[in-house]
Amino acid sequence: MRVVLTGGGTGGHIYPALAIASELQRLDPKTSFLYVGTEKGLEASLVPREGIPFEAIDISGFKRKLTWENARTVWRFIRAVSRSKQILREWRPDIVVGTGGYVCGPVVYAASRLGIPTLIHEQNVVPGLTNRFLARFATRIAVSFAESLAYFPAKKTVYTGNPRATAVLHGNAEAARRSLSLPADKKIVLVVGGSRGARAINEATLALAESMADFPDCHFVYITGEVHYESIQAALRQRAGGPDNLTLLPYVHNMPDLLAATHVSVNRAGASTLAELTALGIPAILVPSPYVTNNHQEKNARGLERAGAAIVLLEKELNGTTLKQALASIVGDSEKWSHMHRQSRIMGKPDAAQQIVQLIRGTS
The missing domain is CATH 3.40.50.2000 (Glycogen Phosphorylase B;)
Structure with a gap:
């Protein structure tokens, strides 16, 4: 064919x-x-x-x-x-x-x-x-x-x-941990703003970096987008080199492997992203882009929120404090994480x- x-x-x-x-x-x-x-x-x-x-x-x-x-x-x-x-x-x-x-x-x-x-x-x-x-x-x-x-x-x-849901099913978590030198005994919190990055998520995560040490059981993988990588890297260096439990990357090509290792994800709410998350049942904190046609990302995200698979933070609500609170409510409560995981899988195709x-x- x-x-x-x-x-x-x-x-x-x-x-x-x-x-x-x-x-x-x-x-x-x-x-x-x-x-x-x-x-x-x-x-x-x-x-x-x-x-x-x-x-x-x-x-x-x-x-x-x-x-x-x-x-x-x-x-x-x-x-x-x-x-x-x-x-x-x-x-x-x-x-x-x-x-x-x-x-x-x-x-x-x-x-x-x-x-x-x-x-x-x-x-x-x-x-x-x-x-x-x-x-x-x-x-x-x-x-x-x-x-x-x-x-x-x-x-x-x-x-x-x-179809992105199918593409991530065969990811290898151990391969991601090896290739990115991620600790084997930590929960992976993935933060990513999309292929071109997202300033609001980047700013909130930069603020969160000051208190990432409050999550000793977690390791953060922070994908900035290539456009923002150098400026964020410089900002982290000004803060005594950044936290020890953080890996900073401009972009990841082996995303299915990384998603297989992910415990919680902080993302925009593009449809492909949601398909990947629900295929694997990854609890999410979703920050819909307000700059898209017909506000479709918020409409995408609210469906997962109603099902109990995600927490939605609009850009006007997003800052280091609200992001930390949302994240703590998931990683600090195993029953809530399990419920969100189940609900996410139910929504997956x-x-x-x-x-x-x-x-x-x-x-x-």
Whole structure:
């Protein structure tokens, strides 16, 4: 089978596509892939790292208010559709799979105009503009949340979950502890703001660093995002070198292994992140980004909060003190941790990638 994957901008769109590729390759090692993204997106560095051929097109997203830039975006879209058609005619895929981000628009649309079967995957509760546009053209639609079904045509939409859930199931906790030199006898508290970092989480965690010694049974793994790493490293050095129970990293490529070792996670509330956490049943402190379309991260997070699988702290509520209190309430109460772990697992869809692959094989 020949599969074109497209999706980009952030890890939340890219990692689901890579998870689908991994599952397809596991079932049929002869499957061939081509990834279409943009040079400016994170996909330009992540995809080649996975050994998947990469083609770039020039496209940008629409602004949500009237502006001349939108006129230029329409022109870029028309040119990107033309370029996408050229790529698809040359590569001749059996199916095109889009996992979100504006780059999906011209690629999936071009495939539909050429009569190539398509599948799009929506990660968030509230669909983005691109997938709402593509819904009328896509052959099949997969969604991460049951609440999303109402936004798409019922006859071609399936609630599968997020394929990142499947990708993290085979993580090796011991491998993560060895590769990152983490102590074997400590509970791992993972703090991460996403592939590009999150200033609010970073600032609160920096404040928390002064009292990490109050958690002697825990070791903190603090992933700052590459943009913020040097400034936070410098700030920690000013505070007598930082706490002994802290490992500071700009980015982690072996996230499934690290998640397998994680006891509690402090995260944004992107859909891929929540899929990973619930697949493994990791209790979480979620800090939804207020800067995303339709406030979809808070809507994602509140579902876990209602189920008892997470504590939600909005950015306006987040500081070193509130983060410490939330963390202490979980790591200091084994019954609460066990309850959150169970509730998180109940919400998980660990077979999501398999379900999506079944759709792909039945559609192509």
